[in-house]
Amino acid sequence: MTVLFSKKCELALQSVLYLSILPKGTIESADNISKQIKAPREFVSKILQSLTDVDIIKSKKGKFGGFSLAKDPKEIKLIDIITAIDGDYVFDSCVMGFPGCSDENPCPMHEKWAKLREESLQMLSTNTLADLYEITKRKIEKI
């Protein structure tokens, strides 16, 4: 298997992107969200719970309850969602898993990967939900 983010993380990104195109303040139930992104409801629900813990989204119980963004889409960077789910070591760990890794003793692919990793991290750290608004909207509508 070759994967960049865990399933949880993928679904977290999808869910939050979905929330980000709804009118500001909209509360959407886990049920609706899961239907939209075509993923198991209970699983999505669980993932969203952990995003509320880090204040990316907020939840409301009871009738007409659900989840909504906790802040402005401009304030939510993609990397925030990723680290919330997959941890902060995200771009620290290595593609090669070579033992004894350090700057003085880099593994054969270090130099080659370092650039790509840095670019990826950069991309995820600069882009916010707001930046993806248009294309997210187009995508969601067509699913």
Place this chain on the structure above:
Amino acid sequence: MTVLFSKKCELALQSVLYLSILPKGTIESADNISKQIKAPREFVSKILQSLTDVDIIKSKKGKFGGFSLAKDPKEIKLIDIITAIDGDYVFDSCVMGFPGCSDENPCPMHEKWAKLREESLQMLSTNTLADLYEITKRKIEKI
């Protein structure tokens, strides 16, 4: 978890890189290789078996048996090892896992990732074991 290659694939890369710095034709046992890369012997052994199936390395049974490169390090591209273990869909699948993915209907991160993915694939497709010789040697010696 955030991972690019599976554990198997990482160990495959490490094992083959190790073989590539040994004098041409050297036969090394799974036991030695696993010690060198500090990984479970039986697991390494299993992984090496599947690499023999695709003629990246060859094996020899019996006393003084083991594994050795099946061809010149110049002929073995990194991507060959990766596809042998993780399959050819390696860079086809997506970071986002958005449903309904297609060129006309790309997901929000498509454009941003496409470039990075292409660069990664390019890097893995152009580099051979021979290209990494010097740094691999330095790395292995220091582990």
Place this chain on the structure above:
DNA sequence: TTTTTTTAAGACAAAAAATTCCGATATTAG
């Protein structure tokens, strides 16, 4: 207040990935 709806929390189950075990077979040395 009672009912309905929805999240919260945690145990539980299933699936996938990683790792080990074992019996068979091949190879070489003595």
Place this chain on the structure above:
DNA sequence: CTAATATCGGAATTTTTTGTCTTAAAAAAA
């Protein structure tokens, strides 16, 4: 030939990840 050493192939086990269920608690409506 026999003993020793390795890979081979497949089953079995363990661990991690993914996904489900069940019960409780909160909120709104009746």
